[in-house]
Amino acid sequence: MKPLVKIENLTCAYDKIPVLENVNLEVNERDFLGVIGPNGGGKTTLLKAILGLLKPVKGKIAFGHDLQGRKKPIGYLPQVRHIDKKFPITVFDVVLSGSIMNGIYRPSAEERQKAEQLLVEMGILDIRHKAIGELSGGQMQRVFLCRALLSDPKLLILDEPDTFVDNRFEGELYEKLRALNKEIAIILVSHDVGTISTYVKTIACVNKSLHYHPSNIITQEQLEGYNCPIQVITHGEVPHTVLPYHHH
Amino acid sequence: MNAILELFNYDFFQKAFLATVFASISCGIIGSYIVARRIVFISGGITHASFGGIGLAFLLGFNPLLGAVLFAVMSAMGIQFFTKVAEIREDSSIAIWWSLGMALGIIFVFLTPGYTPNLMSYLFGNILTVTSSELWWMFMLNLVIVLFFTLFLRQILYIAFDEEYARTAGLPVDLYNYLIMTLIALTVVLNIRVVGIILILSLLTIPQASANLFTKDFKKLIVLSSMFAFIGTMIGLFISYFLDIPSGAAIIFTLVLMFGLLRVVKIFV
Numbered sequence: 001m002k003p004l005v006k007i008e009n010l011t012c013a014y015d016k017i018p019v020l021e022n023v024n025l026e027v028n029e030r031d032f033l034g035v036i037g038p039n040g041g042g043k044t045t046l047l048k049a050i051l052g053l054l055k056p057v058k059g060k061i062a063f064g065h066d067l068q069g070r071k072k073p074i075g076y077l078p079q080v081r082h083i084d085k086k087f088p089i090t091v092f093d094v095v096l097s098g099s100i101m102n103g104i105y106r107p108s109a110e111e112r113q114k115a116e117q118l119l120v121e122m123g124i125l126d127i128r129h130k131a132i133g134e135l136s137g138g139q140m141q142r143v144f145l146c147r148a149l150l151s152d153p154k155l156l157i158l159d160e161p162d163t164f165v166d167n168r169f170e171g172e173l174y175e176k177l178r179a180l181n182k183e184i185a186i187i188l189v190s191h192d193v194g195t196i197s198t199y200v201k202t203i204a205c206v207n208k209s210l211h212y213h214p215s216n217i218i219t220q221e222q223l224e225g226y227n228c229p230i231q232v233i234t235h236g237e238v239p240h241t242v243l244p245y246h247h248h
Numbered sequence: 249m250n251a252i253l254e255l256f257n258y259d260f261f262q263k264a265f266l267a268t269v270f271a272s273i274s275c276g277i278i279g280s281y282i283v284a285r286r287i288v289f290i291s292g293g294i295t296h297a298s299f300g301g302i303g304l305a306f307l308l309g310f311n312p313l314l315g316a317v318l319f320a321v322m323s324a325m326g327i328q329f330f331t332k333v334a335e336i337r338e339d340s341s342i343a344i345w346w347s348l349g350m351a352l353g354i355i356f357v358f359l360t361p362g363y364t365p366n367l368m369s370y371l372f373g374n375i376l377t378v379t380s381s382e383l384w385w386m387f388m389l390n391l392v393i394v395l396f397f398t399l400f401l402r403q404i405l406y407i408a409f410d411e412e413y414a415r416t417a418g419l420p421v422d423l424y425n426y427l428i429m430t431l432i433a434l435t436v437v438l439n440i441r442v443v444g445i446i447l448i449l450s451l452l453t454i455p456q457a458s459a460n461l462f463t464k465d466f467k468k469l470i471v472l473s474s475m476f477a478f479i480g481t482m483i484g485l486f487i488s489y490f491l492d493i494p495s496g497a498a499i500i501f502t503l504v505l506m507f508g509l510l511r512v513v514k515i516f517v
Contacts, residue, residue, distance in 0.1 A: 051415075051416045052415070052416065053412060053416065073416055073417050073418060074416065076413060076416045078410070078412060078413060082412070083410065084286070084409070087284055087408075087409050088280075088284050088460065088463070088464045088465060088466045088469050089409050089464070089465070089466055090464065090465050093405065093465075093466070094409070096402075097402075097405075097406040097409065097410070097413070097414075097417075098417075100417065100418075101402060101403055101406075101417070101419060104399045104400065105400075105402050105403065106402070107402070130464075131464030131465075133464070134464075147413075
């Protein structure tokens with residue numbers, strides 16, 4: 001089976017300063033990859049390279065059949081902090097912006113229906129006429145998730161969906177992702193290693209270079225071995241925690 | 249009331265009325281975009297830079313609006329170039345083009361032999377002296393803007409809201425941005441006769457601020473700010489005529505007053 005995304009010897013740089021070097025990675029169908037690493041380590045850069053927002057200095061990114069030509073785009077949930085909260089746009093329009101547009105475009109009846117159905121699934125249909133700036137962090141993340149899912153993506157990429165989000169929604173979000181993962185591959189960037197390792201299947205540590213870890217159990221020692229200076233913290237009563245207990 | 253109706257018998261007032269309609273629609277649409285995207289300052293830079301073109305046209309003796317278009321488009325591109333290629337901070341490059349255009353305008357006007365009677369009407373606008381050919385140009389621009397924003401509203405809105413996401417969806421983001429930048433430049437220039445270079449920002453922002461009190465939906469924002477622009481401009485026009493004060497200033501004063509009143513109304517509804 002051909003991988004959905006195959007990254008070979010990828011090097012990316014901003015102003016000639018390399019942020020990622022010689023990265024190799026494969027994402028296959030129904031993968032659930034957690035991307036962790038320190039701030040400024042290149043996590044978002046990796047996502048942007050995959051999304052085609054950033055031209056690599058070196059190396060290549062190949063896409064499998066399902067993503068080739070990409071008229072069905074990759075679903076993408078950006079960091080909410082980049083969103084202009086005063087922008088005059090309604091929730092429903094934000095969700096509809098996840099559709100595929102060619103030339104003169106009006107959202108079709110099916111697209112509207114799909115958008116409504118997604119809003120129902122996320123439990124936020126009642127706020128569909130609100131302006132984006134009137135929402136809480138959790139509601140906003142739900143809206144962006146609806147947008148990312150509108151065109152039935154084969155691959156879903158999420159950049160720190162757990163920022164500005166209450167604990168209750170965080171749990172719901174990860175359960176939702178687990179359900180989605182039955183059909184689509186997911187790449188999830190997070191700073192919350194403890195929580196994501198409950199849900200992801202594999203882990204990639206990104207700190208200029210990338211270390212692939214083919215399971216969701218990762219120890220502090222392994223992280224240090226990967227030159228990935230982050231702390232593994234378990235959150236008190238997280239159910240099904242797969243992280244080994246450790247002292248600080 | 250009769251005095252107002254009688255005004256419509258005059259040719260100059262019929263033209264002023266049409267100019268008001270065209271200015272309201274174009275500024276309502278383009279202004280909503282500018283405000284939503286937070287590029288008011290860029291638009292100010294483009295507007296003021298166009299004065300250089302007006303000066304050049306006076307000096308060489310061609311149509312001042314043509315000179316203004318030339319400088320407006322040039323400065324729009326110039327700001328982009330300074331920011332992206334020359335790596336000057338965006339607000340600084342806006343200020344550079346803003347003042348450079350004004351400076352060139354003043355030099356050209358100074359070098360123009362004889363007296364330049366129309367200069368004030370370009371700086372502060374005079375809707376009562378709009379000519380038929382200017383009206384035709386305004387009509388064409390309105391047609392283009394209305395068509396473009398009707399046919400491609402979704403793309404325009406989505407790119408403005410989240411450019412990065414639009415890129416991942418494969419939209420030609422740069423093409424849209426350049427097209428809209430050009431439309432902004434043209435809107436600014438063709439509406440110079442209505443309120444003038446110094447005051448045009450008001451038509452692009454005050455009706456939008458009023459509309460924004462009542463809606464956060466981009467489509468409704470466009471319609472509502474066009475309506476507010478029309479009402480404010482018409483009232484300003486009457487005030488200007490009956491009190492014999494400059495039209496541009498009267499229009500802006502009315503627009504701000506309207507905003508204040510609507511803001512108070514908002515508290516009670």
